[in-house]
Amino acid sequence: MNTKIKWLRDKINGLNMQGMIVSNPINVRYLTGIDAEGILLITRKENFYITDSRYIEEVNKILTIDDGIVVYNISNLCREDYENFFLFCENVGFEEKYVTYYMYKEHKQKYQINNFEETENLLEKQRMLKDEDEIEKIKTACKITDECFEYLKGYIKTGKTEKQIAIEIEKFFVENGADGLAFDTIVASGKNSSKPHAKPSDRIIQSGDILTIDMGCKYKGYCSDMTRTIFVGYVPENMKNVYDLVLKNQIQVLEELKEGSNIRSISKNVEYSLKLNGYTLLHSLGHGVGLEVHEIPYINPKHDYNLRENMVIAIEPGVYIPDSFGVRIEDTVLITKNGCEILTKSDKNYVIVDKEV
C-alpha cells in the first residue's frame, strides 16, 4: 500500500472508522495518482477503485502493485458486491463537503451503511502540508508562469484584445511543459479591472490602460497562481497611489509570513490598512495552492489559524474602484520555518508594456 493510503488508514482507525468512501476526484488523485472519474473505497482490509469502461485502461496503467488497489468496472458490480464492501464496518467516513445530498442517501442505501460519518476535511487538511515532490511540481508550475509573464511583456500591444492575450497565455503554458491552465485566466483592462473576477472580453487594449492579469498553470496536476497589474504605454498618475498601496501591503505580508503566522491577524492588518485609505478588501487575502488552485487554508479574518511549514499559499491583496479601475498583486509562496519562499518571481515594480516614446 502506498504511504498516503497507509496514512489515511491509520487516521480513520484513530477516528474509530472502519472504512471510508473517497469521492472527490482531487482527493483520489492525491492518494493514488489516478486522474479519472470513479470512487475509492477504503474498506476493512482492502482498497478498491470503482470506475467505468472509459477509464479502465488508463487506471490500470497508472496503478502499481505497490498501490494495493483493486480496480473494478462499475458495470460488473451487483447489489451484493456493494453490500459486501463495508460488511461488519460500524462507522464509514465520507466527504460531506463534496458528496451531494442525493449521493449521500444513495450511498447509505447502496452500501448498507449504518453510521455514515462526516470526515471534516480530513484529506484536505493533510493536503495543506506539501511534501518535497509536491513542492517541486508547484515550483515548476510557478517557473512556467514567470516565463509566461516575461513573454507577455513583449507580446502585449495596443490593438490586441483581452481574449487574445488570455489565449496566448494558455498557448504559452501548453507549449512550455504545463498540463494546461490552473484556472480560467483573467485579463481585465481599463474599467474591466474594477471587477475582481472579470472574464476576458473583446475589449481592445489602448494606451493608458491598466491591465490585471491573473494566471496560473498546472504541472503534473499541481497549480501556480500569480497576478500582476501592468500598464500600457505609460502609468497614469491617478493610478500610482492605488498601485503603491496594494504593492506595499503585499510585500509587507510576504515579509511577515512564516510558520506560526496567524491568518486572522495577517488579514486584519491588510483590511485595516486599506480601510485607512478608504478602500475595502472585496475578497480573501489569499488561499492555499496545490492540486487545486483554491484550497484550504483560506486567508481571511474568519479563520483563526496559524500557518505551518510546507504550506503553499497565494497572497493577493487588491483594490477595486467601481466603474474606474482595479489593482491586484499576487504571488504563490512556500511557508518555511523562519519566513517564506516566494515561488512566483515576476517583477512587481511598474511594468509598462508597449511603452510610449
Add this chain to the structure above:
Amino acid sequence: MNTKIKWLRDKINGLNMQGMIVSNPINVRYLTGIDAEGILLITRKENFYITDSRYIEEVNKILTIDDGIVVYNISNLCREDYENFFLFCENVGFEEKYVTYYMYKEHKQKYQINNFEETENLLEKQRMLKDEDEIEKIKTACKITDECFEYLKGYIKTGKTEKQIAIEIEKFFVENGADGLAFDTIVASGKNSSKPHAKPSDRIIQSGDILTIDMGCKYKGYCSDMTRTIFVGYVPENMKNVYDLVLKNQIQVLEELKEGSNIRSISKNVEYSLKLNGYTLLHSLGHGVGLEVHEIPYINPKHDYNLRENMVIAIEPGVYIPDSFGVRIEDTVLITKNGCEILTKSDKNYVIVDKEV
C-alpha cells in the same frame, strides 16, 4: 418578474412548496442570466439573489426591474435576515443533486427550514426543452464549431502535437465569436484514440495516424458538441471497417430520431449492432446539450424515456480497441416533430489531412 421565474413559482406552488433555494449556478443563469457565484431564493412573495462583493457590480448591470430580483451582499446579512426569508413557509425546495450534504445541513439550520424538499431535477427537466432564443445560441455555437473543423483540415499536419491542435481549436473559437470552450477538447491520435476520454498529450502526429477530435464551444453560455475521427496522410485499411460501422450507426440513429423516439430502444439498437461485430459501447450513446455540454436527457439503455420536440441532444457512438485505436462520430441535433435537424454539419466521410501524394 421574468417568464422563467414565473414558471418556476407556478411549478413549485403546484408541488405545494412555498419557496425554493436555487444553488446550482447553471440553474441560476437559466432563470436570471446571472453568471456569478451566489444563491437565488424564491420566497413567498419576493425573489432574492445573494452574492458577494466580487460580483455585485456585474450582477446589478445584468438584472433589470423586469426580473424582479432583489440583490443582497452576503456580508450585509445577519442571522435574522436568513430566518426571515422563508418565514411561514412550510415546504421549501432545494436541489438535492447539487447541494452537498454539508450545505444541506447548513441551509436547514441557517434558514430555519422545517421541511426541506427534494425537487428532483425540476429545473433540469425544464431546461431540456429549448426556446427559440436558446436554439439560436446553440446553432451559433455549432456553426463556429463547423468553421473550426474546416480550418483544422488545413492546419493539422504531421509534426504537430495533440496539445498544439487542442490549443489551436480554443484559439479559433475565441477569435471567432465564442465565449470559449464548452469542455476540455479531446485530441487523441494513434493509440491514444483507444481511450474515449484521452487528454491531449505531447504525442506528435504522424502519417498513418487516426485522430479523434471531440470539441465544442460556448456561445452566450450555450454549448455545441461534435466529434470527428479523421486520418493523417491516408486511411489505413484495417481502420475502414470500424469507421464505417460507427458512421453507419450514427447516421441510422439520426435518421430515426424525432419527437417520441424512445431513448432506451435507440441505445439498445446501437449496442446490439456493435455487439454483432464484437464491440461494446463503452459510454452512453449521447446526452442533452444546452447551458451544460452534458445534461439530461442521457441517451443510454438505463432510461426508458421518449424524446420531445425542441430537445437538443448529441449522438456519439464509438468503438475503442484497447492499445490499438478508436473511432467516435458525434453531432449535436435538434429534435423536431417529424425528425431532427443536424446542427453540426461537418463532413463525416473519410477526412484525410496532410494527404500523401
